Amino acid sequence: MFQFDFEGSQITAYEGESIAEALLAAGVSRLSRSPKYHRPRGAFCFAGQCGTCLVRVNGRPNVRACTEPAFQHTRCERQNAFPDGDADVLRASDWLFPGGMDHHHLMTGTKVGNDLFVKLVRQMGGTGVLPDAPETRFGEMRHAFYDVCVVGSGPAGLAAAIAIKQRHGSTRVVVVDQQKSLGGSLLAEPEGGRIVDDLRGQLAANNIDLWLSSTALGHYPEDESTAPQGVADVVPGVMAILRSNHIAVMSARRFIFATGSYEQNLPFPSNDVPGVVAARALGRLVFARGILPTPKVTLLCDPTLPTPYADRLQSGLLQLGVQVNRLTFNDGQDVTVKGKTTLAVAALPAPAFELPRQHGVPCGMRPEAGGFAAQANADGSTNIQGIFVAGDVTGYVGPKNAETHGKAVGLAVGDSL
Numbered sequence: 001m002f003q004f005d006f007e008g009s010q011i012t013a014y015e016g017e018s019i020a021e022a023l024l025a026a027g028v029s030r031l032s033r034s035p036k037y038h039r040p041r042g043a044f045c046f047a048g049q050c051g052t053c054l055v056r057v058n059g060r061p062n063v064r065a066c067t068e069p070a071f072q073h074t075r076c077e078r079q080n081a082f083p084d085g086d087a088d089v090l091r092a093s094d095w096l097f098p099g100g101m102d103h104h105h106l107m108t109g110t111k112v113g114n115d116l117f118v119k120l121v122r123q124m125g126g127t128g129v130l131p132d133a134p135e136t137r138f139g140e141m142r143h144a145f146y147d148v149c150v151v152g153s154g155p156a157g158l159a160a161a162i163a164i165k166q167r168h169g170s171t172r173v174v175v176v177d178q179q180k181s182l183g184g185s186l187l188a189e190p191e192g193g194r195i196v197d198d199l200r201g202q203l204a205a206n207n208i209d210l211w212l213s214s215t216a217l218g219h220y221p222e223d224e225s226t227a228p229q230g231v232a233d234v235v236p237g238v239m240a241i242l243r244s245n246h247i248a249v250m251s252a253r254r255f256i257f258a259t260g261s262y263e264q265n266l267p268f269p270s271n272d273v274p275g276v277v278a279a280r281a282l283g284r285l286v287f288a289r290g291i292l293p294t295p296k297v298t299l300l301c302d303p304t305l306p307t308p309y310a311d312r313l314q315s316g317l318l319q320l321g322v323q324v325n326r327l328t329f330n331d332g333q334d335v336t337v338k339g340k341t342t343l344a345v346a347a348l349p350a351p352a353f354e355l356p357r358q359h360g361v362p363c364g365m366r367p368e369a370g371g372f373a374a375q376a377n378a379d380g381s382t383n384i385q386g387i388f389v390a391g392d393v394t395g396y397v398g399p400k401n402a403e404t405h406g407k408a409v410g411l412a413v414g415d416s417l
Contacts, residue, residue: 004074007084013070016180017289020046020053020065023076025291029274031055031065033080035125036101037094040085042274045263046281048178052272055079059132069180069213079128090124140246143226146174146209148413149239149252151216151355153177154184155399156391156406157258158199160380163410165206168417173208176241176250178215181288184260185392185399188283188309190316192399215242219358225251235359235386254386254413257356258406261349261370261392266302268335271345275337279346283313286320294340296323301346303328305368308398310346349396356393360384369395380409381416388413 003010006023013022020031020043031053032041043053048067056079057063065076078085093101103125107117148164150157153175161175181187182203183196203210221237226249233253241248263278265271277285279299285291297317301310310326317324327335337343350371353363361382362375373395380388390409391402 002072004070004072004076006076007078011070017070018046018066018180019055019057019063019068019070019074019076021285021289021291022070023065024285024293029293030078030085031274032078033085033088033090034272035080035127036103037097038081038088038090038124039094039272040088040274041272042276044265044272044276044281045278046284047263049262054127056128060135061128061131067178067180067213080126093124137245138242138247142246142248143251144174144241144248145172145227145231145251147172147252147417148174148254148256149250150175150256150258151177152184152258152260152391152393153179153182153210153212154258154260154391155186155403156260156393156409157184157256158182158203159403159406160256160258160388160390160410160413161208162199162202162206163407164414164417165208167411167414169206171414171417173206174211175203175208176211176214176216178213180213182210182212183288185280185402187288188280189312189399190283190287190319192287211241211243211248213244214248216240216355217242217247219355223249227251227253233386252386253417254388255359256380256388256390256409256413257359257361257374257393258390258402258409259352259355259393260402261351261396264347264350264370266300266329266345266347268329268333270334270336275341276343276345279307279310279313279344280349282342282344283309283316286322287316292320292322294342296325296339296341298335298337298341298343299324299326299346300329300335300343301326302348305348307346307348313344313346349392351393351395353393356382356387356389359387361387361389366395369397378408379412380405381412 029042041052043066044050046066048064053065054062055065081088107113186192217240223238227234239250351373356374374389376382376389390406
């Protein structure tokens with residue numbers, strides 16, 4: 001346990017906690033302001049996917065508080081607000097323009113007036129100011145080669161990696177994940193912690209490398225592979241992976257994209273205010289981190305789509321003695337939560353299809369599965385040689401089915417080596 005500085009106040013945090021988690025545990029839910037109207041924002045996904053919790057950390061602007069680890073000497077402050085994030089007088093812009101502000105056409109009658117207004121808008125809007133010092137952490141590039149690179153440490157990715165090693169023990173396998181903890185959607189499950197601990201032990205027993213806090217930035221087909229000479233079946237191009245202090249240029253014989261799925265919201269007024277979180281985000285907070293934001297939870301469910309996780313979340317919360325009120329969402333309804341209540345939105349997660357799409361894997365719209373999803377054969381193989389997909393990236397299937405699919409994909413990859 002230690003403390004870090006948040007706008008002059010000392011916030012208690014535990015090792016492994018993110019800034020957003022520590023602040024929420026301390027009762028701070030208002031983390032940022034919207035760029036144009038300065039409306040209050042809080043963390044929604046707690047997975048670095050929605051961008052509603054951007055703060056300034058040690059002089060660096062626009063840091064995702066939900067994925068940035070808290071350390072003893074961390075200095076954190078909210079940005080794009082005056083005089084502070086709680087009492088932002090620039091919020092008046094929203095009240096002055098209740099019908100919306102078209103800043104592109106305001107004060108355009110004269111050049112002098114327009115220049116002044118543009119300067120004012122630039123001061124009022126945006127997302128913070130430039131860093132205190134140039135970024136120096138990521139200047140170095142290091143080359144890496146593995147037989148198999150698995151992107152995603154959720155149930156599908158972990159099952160695939162373990163299955164490969166069980167098929168071919170000498171195969172070099174690495175699991176890459178942008179989160180600080182492995183487990184993915186398993187961490188949102190009531191019994192997820194125990195399952196993740198077991199999987200962590202299996203990774204170690206099978207000598208599988210694990211790169212956490214490592215973001216796969218993208219695939220660069222024009223760059224030459226860094227594979228050793230004599231290895232013929234290497235996927236063309238490289239993948240850039242942002243690590244803690246360098247950029248890794250990854251080459252591999254096979255890539256498995258088990259990137260999981262994103263949290264989605266539902267369309268209702270004020271669905272972006274502090275206190276509204278994704279259902280799986282609340283599950284991770286409660287079951288994995290031991291943080292209950294409020295003593296009461298309102299669970300908002302979409303009746304038109306399958307959201308089985310809502311039942312598991314509600315059951316887990318009730319076992320912990322949390323008071324849960326369940327609402328059925330109707331399109332456009334006004335959902336108002338008063339008092340010390342967290343609104344957990346149980347919407348169908350959206351497949352994280354972007355990385356396989358960069359590799360050329362076809363993707364199609366599947367509303368019943370969460371949105372655009374990667375298209376593949378039953379064994380995870382795709383139309384691109386050496387590229388496989390597993391789990392929710394092919395359409396949301398949930399943790400158990402993702403694990404089953406991941407194991408089948410891992411065996412198929414092992415057979416292809």
